[in-house]
Amino acid sequence: MSPQIPVFDGHNDVLSKLLHQRDGAEHRFLTGAPGMQIDLPRAQAAGFAGGLCAIWVSTEDTTLDANGDLPPVPQASALEQTIAQAALLQRIVRRSDGAVALCRSAAEIRAAMAEGRFAAVFHIEGIEAATRDLDLLHVLHAAGLRTLGPVWSRPNQFAHGVPFVMNHGPDFGPGLSDAGRDLVRLCNELRIMIDLSHMNEAGFWDIAKLSDAPLVASHSNAFAICPHSRNATDRQLDAIRDTGGLIGLNFGVRFLHPEGIRDPDMGMEVMVRHIDYLVERVGIDHVALGSDFDGTFMSRQMQDVSGVQLLLEALRQAGYDEAELTKIAHGNWIATLERSWGG
Template sequence: MIPVFDGHNDVLSKLLRARDGAESRFLTGAPEMQVDLPRARASGFAGGLCAIWVSTPDQTLDDQGDLPRVPQESALQQTIAQAALLQRIVRRSGGAVRLCRSAAEIRAAMAEGSFAAVFHVEGIEAATEDLDLLHVLHAAGLRTLGPVWSRPNIFAHGVPFVMGHDPDLGGGLTEAGKDLVRLCNELRILVDLSHMNDAGFWDVAKISDAPLVASHSNAFALCPHSRNATDRQLDAIRETGGLIGLNFGVRFLHPEGIRDPEMGLDVMLRHIDYLVERVGIDHVGLGSDFDGTFMSRHIGDVSGVQRLLEALRAAGYDEEDLAKIAHRNWIATLERAWGQ
């Protein structure tokens, strides 16, 4: 099996929502999850960006069509709980899961058969404008960060979920958001552009000196959903030596954006073909969104990643190309962004 290092999963938030004993269930097997350690090992799923995502009970859209903001106190509580869960999983795994802060640590963990976990935050609602929390999280291992999820916060305007509309929805970075990006550059925290609207994307592009990365997004040209990347955005990702990770979610792949459980792997292949043609083979990876979105039964859970790679092999991708898409491109991009 070709090892897979993946650009996005929501294991931490889903584990905490399910029930107690979260770390034990991840380590020994959690059938309600799309990823747990036993299935990851059996599937060659060698690691990835493990996201902290915070929820709000109120999902009612406001007058502008946006999801409500998460109160900072609630976001902070949920962020700490998930960060602590990641630390407990690492500590109790006996070396089977490693928290990685550099590309060298990722490669070492993969070489030794450990799950290489990178601490990621998807929407930094827990932080205030002073950004003190960012220093604390960085010390705890945070190395990648998305300023927003698909709702507004004090840093930017997350792109709403809209089929049939491009990402040009809402304003760009606030002054606090610009300060956030500058501090991320200083601390060598990669800024993730998935869930960022068009204005925010270009604000980050103006400020950041790091590769532009959309960890779990697809081609807008094939699926016109606001969460997907336009050709112009893809060109900027290529020009900065960045990366786009294929999101396995059906509604971000299907040309009509419908939740089709029978959607075939051929649709995913079309997106990969398009992305490779647009940005080049060195700038495409996987960003599954496991445990965070609805997927076709042909992928289902982590066991489906090798089926996708086999489909790519059958479509003419050679072993070098497959290794790049499966893990090498992600690790190389993180190495450039982190400087180590």
């Protein structure tokens, strides 16, 4: 295999998965965590240089309502889980002896990668923890929050997410609420990147009209290949391209397979096909990786972070040169974050 290209990834759920296993989560991440797809030793071995580390909150109530939506998470529970995961990230950084860096700028990401440190960016996937006044956002920004998805695949007071449905576009539910519009404005003011993965159709276009930042879908695929509600339509891809934004390839099988099935033997050629389509539609400068490690079902070939170099090799064999692979592997993410955050 060719020399490793460092990978900076657009989405992982390592924090929520670690927290819901048992105590000592930071130690397990730093020394090796069986049952996880990411830990520091495997990331270092695989050239997995960092990425957006998501906070995601869970609920025991999974009863669908009449519209097929999951119920909202109670704010008190969401706040407790959000603080716990943010604290876990801080402990990982503090106890890593410099091996993990919490990055607040593109320059800090570049520096961490150059020094061989894991470059972690604090991200939230669904801001159920915030109240209408958005005071929490200022506190989390001070703690390092730099990217935010207003919703996961359930509604909250700000917007509606898409349920997980095959052979259906993202047109579910209404657009942003007044609180959601205030959230977008504050994210623009604080230079917090807004992530459109999990956003429904109406919300996507509301944000496109309101936001002054590049449009980003951190972990979504091509709806034209896999018609799943979580994937980006051609019209959405065009908007991402036209704003100088980015789409990150999700490694989850059900968002890749043309029939949406959980096929553990799905080959890398399906991932290459999505990358080819995205590059043709939006251009090589606007396509990256958004693995969703520790958050979704993946094929046996992509069983953990070690698979990222296999994907890059498959792209190499498909005709991508080293400059193009470097853009997909990390260059495009860093450039897009720099445009979103400012110098």
